[in-house]
Amino acid sequence: MSNWEPLYATLQDVKFDVCQLKNHYIECIRTLAPKNYKEGDDGYDCLAITSRNGHIHDGISRKSIEENKDILGTSEKAVKPTEIFYGYVQELKHLLEEAGLDCYRMRYMRLKSRDYLMPFHRDRINEEGAWRLHIPIVTNPDCSFQWKSLDNKVFQVHFPADGKGHLVRVDIPHRALNNAPAGLFNDRVHLICDIYQPPSLDRLAIVIMGNTETSQNEKSKVDLLTASSSGRDMLIPCTPSTENICLSSGRTTGSAHKDLTDDSISMNGNYKRRFPGFGFSKLALIVLALQQLKNGDLNPDQPISASNDINSVDYLNIRGNTKTISVMGVVNSIIHAQSTNSSLALAQYLFGDIDNYIANALELFIKADISSPECLHISSREMESNRISPWEALKFMDFIFCECPEFFDYAKAERYEYMGRWLKSSNRKFDSNSETCVFKVKTKNLSHFNGVFLSEYEDGTPSKIRVDFRANHQAVNN
Incomplete structure (x- = not known):
């Protein structure tokens, strides 16, 4: 059991x-x-x-x-x-x-x-x-x-x-x-x-869940760990299925899947309201990879294996259908194509197995403490004021996802005020220059925001990232 x-x-x-x-x-x-x-x-x-x-x-x-x-x-x-x-x-x-x-x-x-x-x-x-x-x-x-x-x-x-x-x-x-x-x-x-x-779950902020099984000698074992950003709304890996499986009220598994080739879980689903569009595991992986590139711990030209179908959603380890791609190439594929396959390839290379990566992804959210709102910024006409670190980008995203759920819920809220500014969902496209986008998130009502490189190091990795939450300028001016 x-x-x-x-x-x-x-x-x-x-x-x-x-x-x-x-x-x-x-x-x-x-x-x-x-x-x-x-x-x-x-x-x-x-x-x-x-x-x-x-x-x-x-x-x-x-x-x-x-x-x-x-x-x-x-x-x-x-x-x-x-x-x-x-x-x-x-x-x-x-x-x-x-x-x-x-x-x-x-x-x-x-x-x-x-x-x-x-x-x-x-x-x-x-x-x-x-x-x-x-x-x-x-x-x-x-x-x-x-x-x-x-x-x-x-x-x-x-x-x-x-x-x-x-x-x-x-x-x-x-x-x-x-x-x-x-x-x-x-x-x-x-x-x-x-x-x-331990205290009740409603008093806990960050949770790692474990699937424990009682063996014949009555000793518990850990089968799998996964991460959540809230004790009130835990993410639990789905079972293998081609259909959406309801995890909790108002949320489905989306593209979360089980890879039967290496028995690992990928948490990259389109979770309604909670983590829409670009899964939190992917974003954490990007930030972690960029940090390692910046520190010299990761070689951007290091070749790793990935599926030939770079846009495939499932199955990283399809035998006989792999190709070699550089670490930076995989990172770019995650950034620009939101490729789950590339996310799995990079996670596999960095951590050895996907489950260990998920635990590390949680660590990023622990560090992305949203207790200091003065560190949070959204875009304005003054580009310099929007220079924020990847950690601060995570803080902003965590705030929006966790504290403003109605903003993502089928246009229920046409406008939402954040730090004194009115935000409104729009149908505008992402920045046309694909070389500047580091991440992008869509919601059910097509509101979205981008992260954009503002400056680069000599090796081309970003030193600053701008979080750009698309606002309706008429609403802001009013």
Whole structure:
């Protein structure tokens, strides 16, 4: 029997003061020595904030399954304050309680860079849906949290130190990695605590769903992960079919499909209102590819294999019908032809499998936080004012898709005001110069917006992107 369950989420309405947490941690390690998580290895160490006996070194080392079972069967569940339970961590615990989280075994965990390779492991497997909360304090882009499925597929997500609380399932194989170059300033420090039950889904902002199956030995396995931008409206992969399958009220799967040649899921559907037209996975892939091209991590001339039918919607890995195309050629095909086939080819090349790419696509949306509206822009006659980064483009798109659904719903709203400007759906075509469009989205009532390159680096990759939401100028002037 299989069922879809959340495996990762962020708390929706709770933010923590990372600066105060960092100061508290530094103050603690100046006078107290953290204890190694694993005997004889100082790559991963810890200080307990709450423990079973009130000591800062209690409950640090990983317990065996039987030891965990014994602990969970008693009233001693690591809630007694230690000597470092003071200042902001007291306020933080109160915030967690207000958010509906009953926490225990609160501690600081430091993972040093490249000094410690954590094995995949499972914690608290005797519980149903065991959860743990991570609050990143010090991190870097090379840190990740990974899960592994029974067929050895690895999925990962990065936790930025942005004040958010990250909830993860720990009763399935998982591990934390810090692949940054060795050095004190590249250490990863999280405040971590175990929780009895996660909050309800309506309090979660970002969700990764997992299809878990109970095997003969009653152990859960992860079959597939996929990403969603909202706990209220989760995207779940469709089953193989040539017909539209209803996922939730008012939305169909569109072109989402299952590729039977490599057993992977492509989430590129035309979701009504939510992600119209150009699927969010494609856009995230473009941004990621452009970043890697800019940083030199990706060679624009690198040849990769793709289907001969560059405009085909399905089946990337059709045997005997492939051709070699450059990375930049594939990127251009995604940009100008909205080719699902090219998206799959590039995702396959960058990540090894599509499922791992989808988890990375989610990471882009996590970074595209829409909490700073002053960063959002739409087009005007002053071109210079519209220079925004790819991240800011994602912020704008996420805002429009998530906060203005009526604007995309069959012309229900003829006009919509955003940042003091009236927007109106129109039948105007996209920019005629195909070399300048980086993405384009149509809605059911033919309103649309483009992303346009404003400037380029020497290698031709864009340095700035303009988000152009087509507005009716008469409505704006009025």
